[in-house]
Amino acid sequence: MMPPLSLKSQLRLWLLLPMLVVLGVSAALSYSRALLYATQAYDQALLRTVLALADEVIIDSHNQVKIEIPEVASHLLSYNEGDHIYIKISDPKGKLVFGEAHLPLPKQLPAGNQQVYYNSHYKGEAIRAVTFGLPESEAANARNILISMAETTGKRDAMVAEMVEEMLLPQVLMMLLAAIVIELGIYFALKPLQDLRESLHQRSYRDLSALDTQATPNELQPLLQAMNALLARVKAGLQQQQQFIADASHQLRTPIAGLQTQAELALRSQPPEAIQEPLNYMLRSTTRLSHLIQRLLTMARTDAAVSQLQFQPVSLTKIISDECARWIGPASNKQLELDVMIETQQDQVLGDALMLSELLNNLLENAIQYTPQQGLLQIRLSQAGKFLVLEVADSGIGIPADQTTLVFERFHRLDPNQGNGCGLGLAIVAEIAEHHNASITVTPGLAHPVSGHIGSQFTVKFERYDERLPENPRPANPDPKGPATKMS
Numbered sequence: 001m002m003p004p005l006s007l008k009s010q011l012r013l014w015l016l017l018p019m020l021v022v023l024g025v026s027a028a029l030s031y032s033r034a035l036l037y038a039t040q041a042y043d044q045a046l047l048r049t050v051l052a053l054a055d056e057v058i059i060d061s062h063n064q065v066k067i068e069i070p071e072v073a074s075h076l077l078s079y080n081e082g083d084h085i086y087i088k089i090s091d092p093k094g095k096l097v098f099g100e101a102h103l104p105l106p107k108q109l110p111a112g113n114q115q116v117y118y119n120s121h122y123k124g125e126a127i128r129a130v131t132f133g134l135p136e137s138e139a140a141n142a143r144n145i146l147i148s149m150a151e152t153t154g155k156r157d158a159m160v161a162e163m164v165e166e167m168l169l170p171q172v173l174m175m176l177l178a179a180i181v182i183e184l185g186i187y188f189a190l191k192p193l194q195d196l197r198e199s200l201h202q203r204s205y206r207d208l209s210a211l212d213t214q215a216t217p218n219e220l221q222p223l224l225q226a227m228n229a230l231l232a233r234v235k236a237g238l239q240q241q242q243q244f245i246a247d248a249s250h251q252l253r254t255p256i257a258g259l260q261t262q263a264e265l266a267l268r269s270q271p272p273e274a275i276q277e278p279l280n281y282m283l284r285s286t287t288r289l290s291h292l293i294q295r296l297l298t299m300a301r302t303d304a305a306v307s308q309l310q311f312q313p314v315s316l317t318k319i320i321s322d323e324c325a326r327w328i329g330p331a332s333n334k335q336l337e338l339d340v341m342i343e344t345q346q347d348q349v350l351g352d353a354l355m356l357s358e359l360l361n362n363l364l365e366n367a368i369q370y371t372p373q374q375g376l377l378q379i380r381l382s383q384a385g386k387f388l389v390l391e392v393a394d395s396g397i398g399i400p401a402d403q404t405t406l407v408f409e410r411f412h413r414l415d416p417n418q419g420n421g422c423g424l425g426l427a428i429v430a431e432i433a434e435h436h437n438a439s440i441t442v443t444p445g446l447a448h449p450v451s452g453h454i455g456s457q458f459t460v461k462f463e464r465y466d467e468r469l470p471e472n473p474r475p476a477n478p479d480p481k482g483p484a485t486k487m488s
Contacts, residue, residue: 007193008186015182023175027168034163038156043117043130050115050132050149057089057097057134057145065091065136065145067098083152086122086129092136092143103148106131112144125152192216196224204434208235252289260286311436313465314356316381316390317347323360324379327368335374344383348465351436359432362425363392363458371396371455376446388464393457395448404442429458438462 005013057067067089087099106118110133117130129150135142192215199211210228213221263283271279324340331338349356367377375395382389399407408430433440438460445455 008190011186016179019175019178023171026171030164030167031160034160034167037163038159042128042156046130046149046151047115050130050147053087053147054132054134059136065097083154086150088148090146092145103150105146105148109133109146112142122150127151128153128156192220256286256290260290311350311352313348314351314353315347316349316388317342319353319357319360320379320381323357323364327364330368331377334368336368336371336377338377339379341380344381344388346383346464346466347381347388349388349436349462350465355432355435359429362429366425367392367394367396372448372451374450375448378446386464388462390460390462391457393445394455395446395453396455398444398454399442399456407442433460436462
């Protein structure tokens with residue numbers, strides 16, 4: 001089954017095909033008119049020559065038909081500007097008097113003082129001929145002397161071709177001009193569709209805002225209105241889903257926290273050994289479930305905030321300082337060495353401070369959770385051209401090369417049996433980075449001082465705020481290297 005033609009191809013077909021048909025009909029008519037005019041002109045010339053020959057025909061006293069043509073005139077008559085001319089004069093009895101004996105005669109012989117034009121072939125060439133009937137006397141029943149003259153069709157064909165060319169050339173040029181105008185018209189008429197396609201192609205799958213209908217033709221308005229209605233329904237459905245997740249998570253958080261507290265209190269009361277293991281399992285499960293609920297709340301808040309984002313200049317140095325202060329305790333409990341290096345003074349990006357804090361919080365939590373004791377953590381903020389580069393490196397378990405893109409998918413975990421993670425932390429990081437037009441990559445990180453295992457490094461590249469808004473003045477002669485801090 002053939003694929004359907006595009007709208008542009010269909011417009012070209014329906015607009016240009018009739019033009020080609022009209023051009024073909026015009027060419028046929030032009031050829032027929034040119035052939036008619038050329039035939040009439042050259043037929044008249046042939047007839048004048050035949051009539052001139054008729055004036056030279058004489059009948060002697062013995063009733064013999066004779067004609068005297070000078071030799072020079074005979075040569076001129078036999079060749080004329082590339083065409084050959086053939087003459088045949090026969091008496092009333094059909095006896096050849098002068099010229100070509102085998103020159104064909106018309107099927108219907110002419111009457112007295114009449115002529116007949118006809119087409120034929122002679123010596124392998126197409127010819128156009130005329131035969132004139134010259135009465136031998138003025139008597140009513142006088143027989144006719146037949147004077148025939150034929151010429152090849154070279155001049156006629158050349159004249160027809162020249163006339164057709166002169167008539168068709170302006171038409172062809174007009175057709176080409178019309179085709180260009182039609183192509184431009186198709187392009188500009190379909191440009192709103194192209195713009196719509198580009199707009200939809202560049203739009204994030206989370207952007208469910210209405211499409212602009214102001215600059216579109218009336219014919220596209222129903223389509224765009226239907227698409228906007230569909231987007232509105234999808235948006236309402238997603239909001240209901242997000243609200244359900246948030247409400248359910250919020251409702252579950254309190255009882256889960258109560259279960260976790262009760263399990264901890266039960267373990268502190270030194271219960272019998274028979275119920276210690278179930279209580280430990282309950283504590284681990286409730287801790288993991290509490291972590292999952294908190295991540296679901298964060299995910300719902302992140303999704304809901306997309307349409308309400310109002311970015312402002314944010315200092316990444318301040319966010320790094322605040323988050324490191326939060327995680328210095330858990331890092332110290334695992335005897336982890338935390339290095340912070342700020343290597344630029346131009347540390348501002350255009351973004352949401354809470355979401356950027358959540359991004360770094362998840363990266364630090366992920367690094368601390370999966371780095372064995374006495375490991376290394378490193379946070380580095382540097383400048384690369386018009387970008388700010390935030391790097392969070394650890395000496396943890398590492399991420400295989402074939403998993404570096406999968407770790408950003410929701411609920412994807414490298415080892416479901418390791419740690420209390422739920423597979424949402426890095427997905428939240430990727431979504432926040434996408435909201436800020438930032439890129440995030442995973443590469444090998446630091447080597448563990450004891451085991452030698454290579455950890456992971458997460459690199460987030462932001463566009464600098466002063467690059468996004470060039471009108472803002474930059475500090476004079478900024479120091480590209482800022483302070484470095486070590487916390488252990």
